[in-house]
Amino acid sequence: MSKPSASAPRKRRSAAEARREILDAAQARLERGGPEAVRLQEVAADVGISHPTVLHHFGSRDGLLEALSRRAVEGLTEDLLGKLRTGDLSTMFERVEHTFGDAGFARLLAWNVLSGRTRPDDVKDQLIKRLAESELAHDGQVPDDAQYREILFRIRLSALALFGEVLIGPLLTRSAGQSDEVEVHREFVHWLASLLSDTAPHGH
Amino acid sequence: MSKPSASAPRKRRSAAEARREILDAAQARLERGGPEAVRLQEVAADVGISHPTVLHHFGSRDGLLEALSRRAVEGLTEDLLGKLRTGDLSTMFERVEHTFGDAGFARLLAWNVLSGRTRPDDVKDQLIKRLAESELAHDGQVPDDAQYREILFRIRLSALALFGEVLIGPLLTRSAGQSDEVEVHREFVHWLASLLSDTAPHGH
DNA sequence: GCTGTAACCTACAGGATTGTCAATAGCGAG
DNA sequence: CTCGCTATTGACAATCCTGTAGGTTACAGC
Numbered sequence: 204m205s206k207p208s209a210s211a212p213r214k215r216r217s218a219a220e221a222r223r224e225i226l227d228a229a230q231a232r233l234e235r236g237g238p239e240a241v242r243l244q245e246v247a248a249d250v251g252i253s254h255p256t257v258l259h260h261f262g263s264r265d266g267l268l269e270a271l272s273r274r275a276v277e278g279l280t281e282d283l284l285g286k287l288r289t290g291d292l293s294t295m296f297e298r299v300e301h302t303f304g305d306a307g308f309a310r311l312l313a314w315n316v317l318s319g320r321t322r323p324d325d326v327k328d329q330l331i332k333r334l335a336e337s338e339l340a341h342d343g344q345v346p347d348d349a350q351y352r353e354i355l356f357r358i359r360l361s362a363l364a365l366f367g368e369v370l371i372g373p374l375l376t377r378s379a380g381q382s383d384e385v386e387v388h389r390e391f392v393h394w395l396a397s398l399l400s401d402t403a404p405h406g407h
Numbered sequence: 408m409s410k411p412s413a414s415a416p417r418k419r420r421s422a423a424e425a426r427r428e429i430l431d432a433a434q435a436r437l438e439r440g441g442p443e444a445v446r447l448q449e450v451a452a453d454v455g456i457s458h459p460t461v462l463h464h465f466g467s468r469d470g471l472l473e474a475l476s477r478r479a480v481e482g483l484t485e486d487l488l489g490k491l492r493t494g495d496l497s498t499m500f501e502r503v504e505h506t507f508g509d510a511g512f513a514r515l516l517a518w519n520v521l522s523g524r525t526r527p528d529d530v531k532d533q534l535i536k537r538l539a540e541s542e543l544a545h546d547g548q549v550p551d552d553a554q555y556r557e558i559l560f561r562i563r564l565s566a567l568a569l570f571g572e573v574l575i576g577p578l579l580t581r582s583a584g585q586s587d588e589v590e591v592h593r594e595f596v597h598w599l600a601s602l603l604s605d606t607a608p609h610g611h
Numbered sequence: 612g613c614t615g616t617a618a619c620c621t622a623c624a625g626g627a628t629t630g631t632c633a634a635t636a637g638c639g640a641g
Numbered sequence: 642c643t644c645g646c647t648a649t650t651g652a653c654a655a656t657c658c659t660g661t662a663g664g665t666t667a668c669a670g671c
Contacts, residue, residue, distance in 0.1 A: 215618060215667045237522040238442070243659065253620055255660080260618085264659065313517050316574055318441040323577035323588065332584035355583050356598050360568060362579060367567030370520055373527035375566060379559050380536035384527065394560050402606055419637045419648055447629065457650050462630065464648085613671085620665070628657085635650070641643090 214251070222260050222270070224250050229271055234307040238314040241268065272315055275308045280330055284337070293396035299365060300392075309369035331358050357399055364395055418455070426464050426474070428454050433475055438511040442518040445472065476519055479512045484534055488541070497600035503569065504596075513573035535562050561603055568599055 216224070228249035232240050243264055247254040261267040282302040286295060303309050315321035335354045339346060368391070373384045381387050420428070432453035436444050447468055451458040465471040486506040490499060507513055519525035539558045543550060572595070577588045585591050 213619060213666060218618075221618075238518075239522060242657090244657095252618095254658090255621090255662095256619055258660065310521060312578075313574060314521055316578065317514060317518055317521070318443055321578070323581050326578050326581035328582055329584055331579060331582040335583065352594075355585075356595055359579050359583065359595060360564075360599065360602075363571030363575070364564060364567050366575060367571045370517060371567070371570060374516075374520065374525065374530050375535060375563050377527045377530035378532055378535040379539065379563065380533055381559075390556075391560055391563060395564065398564075398602075398606065402602065417636060417649060422648075425648075446627090448627095456648090458628095459630080459632095459651085460649055468629065614669100615671105616667105616669090618665105618667080620663105622662090622664105624659105624661075626657105626659085629655090631654075632652090633650105634652105635648105637648080638646090640645085 218260065221250075221252075221256070225252075225257055225260060225267070226271055226274060229267060230275075230307055230311075233271070233314070234310060237310075238318065243267075268320070272311060272321070275311050276328065278302055279308050280328060283330065283334065291396070292400055293393050296361070296365065296392050296396055300369075303365050304369040309366050312366070313370055331355065331362070334358050361395070361399070364392075368392070422464065425454075425456075425460070429456075429461055429464060429471070430475055430478060433471060434479075434511055434515075437475070437515060437518070441514075442522065447471075472524070476515060476525070479515050480532060482506055483512050484532060487534065487538065495600070496604055497597050500565070500569065500596050500600055504573075507569050508573040513570050516570070517574055535559065535566070538562050565599070565603070568596075572596070 225246060228246045229241050232242075232246055232249070241264075243254040243257050246267075247257050250257075257267065258264075261270055279302050283299060286298050312321070332355075335351065335358055338354050338358075339351065368388060372388050372391075376382075376384045376387045379387075429450060432450045433445050435453070436446075436450055445468075447458040447461050450471075451461050454461075461471060462468075465474055483506050487503060490502050516525070536559075539555065539562055542558050542562075543555060572592060576592050576595075580586075580588045580591045583591075
């Protein structure tokens with residue numbers, strides 16, 4: 204409301220630093236206010252710069268959003284592949300949840316899909332494939348088609364569950380007449396891990 | 408492109424009919440173009456009316472969107488409760504998919520959540536609870552807490568899977584290096600039904 | 612120091628979209 | 642046939658947001 208006495212001394216960042224700060228702010232807005240809340244002026248205000256500066260660094264609003272997506276995908280990929288096989292399913296789920304949920308990847312992905320920004324043909328990461336192959340390799344078994352399909356579907360189910368939990372988990376909790384969202388969520392994830400472990404196609 | 412010679416004769420609908428036509432058009436736009444594509448002018452053009460007429464019937468853009476949500480929830484509820492226990496899990500999944508996927512409920516729900524329009528406290532339907540109770544009642548068994556929780560989680564998992572499939576199923580198929588989206592989706596749903604059936608807590 | 616690059620700013624243009632208003636015109640009721 | 646209600650409309654107002662233009666300033670290299 205009050206003008207920063209005369210003119211605030213201009214702060215000059217490196218391009219990389221500016222981009223990072225802007226992306227952080229944009230991501231925060233996305234997570235809280237939802238898709239439509241990523242507005243150049245507001246994001247700029249959060250960082251403490253003017254909105255043309257944002258355009259200077261990302262070219263356009265679309266450029267900003269694409270950079271946001273790219274960074275999220277890279278983060279998720281690194282996180283997932285890095286944390287492979289570092290414990291049982293349940294703990295792995297919990298670890299993945301930060302990137303998937305807290306970091307807003309699920310929301311960003313959902314919005315990208317809803318708005319038609321991301322289409323199936325755009326998916327090049329082969330992340331699930333790599334995860335499945337890593338899983339098979341770990342067991343040191345001969346690749347078995349049926350078993351491969353089984354693992355693909357298990358990963359798919361896990362992805363769907365974690366993705367959905369972030370988006371509509373609290374709603375489902377309410378719809379089930381339960382109250383403690385956090386606790387129900389934790390129990391559910393644990394239950395799912397058990398379900399998948401108990402029915403493992405190759406003992407554990 | 409060409410003006411409808413002079414002035415098209417005004418077509419007068421009943422209020423209910425107009426509302427229905429408008430909702431249909433809005434829903435179609437939502438399904439194809441995503442959330443942001445629901446614009447008053449375009450929706451109106453689809454129906455063949457002017458956009459103030461849309462406002463006349465729904466008060467505001469928000470009113471239109473809320474009506475859209477309400478209709479979708481009612482449709483889903485009716486569909487789910489109506490189709491309960493009319494076959495095995497796999498066929499029930501397939502039947503539910505129309506309302507959930509084709510009818511755009513998943514997309515609408517996702518967008519409502521993303522944009523902050525729907526918050527957990529807004530959920531009053533108790534749909535999952537009713538589904539679970541219906542399931543228990545069918546078995547004619549004494550309510551068992553552990554079993555009740557098990558059923559709640561199974562329904563939750565099913566909901567998450569179907570919800571997620573609609574949104575990111577094709578993306579997951581690509582990420583898994585698979586090609587035939589439709590076929591993979593069908594197989595996956597079938598696989599999930601089997602998984603839940605085989606591990607049923609009380610025999611089939 | 613001097614200078615060039617680029618990060619940054621203010622001001623403005625352009626476009627799109629929601630919402631208002633007064634007037635028009637179908638259609639049922641009497 | 643007339644009347645009244647309301648669905649419908651064209652024109653306009655208000656707002657919001659992205660993107661552009663041109664000037665300014667911080668900082669690095671020489």
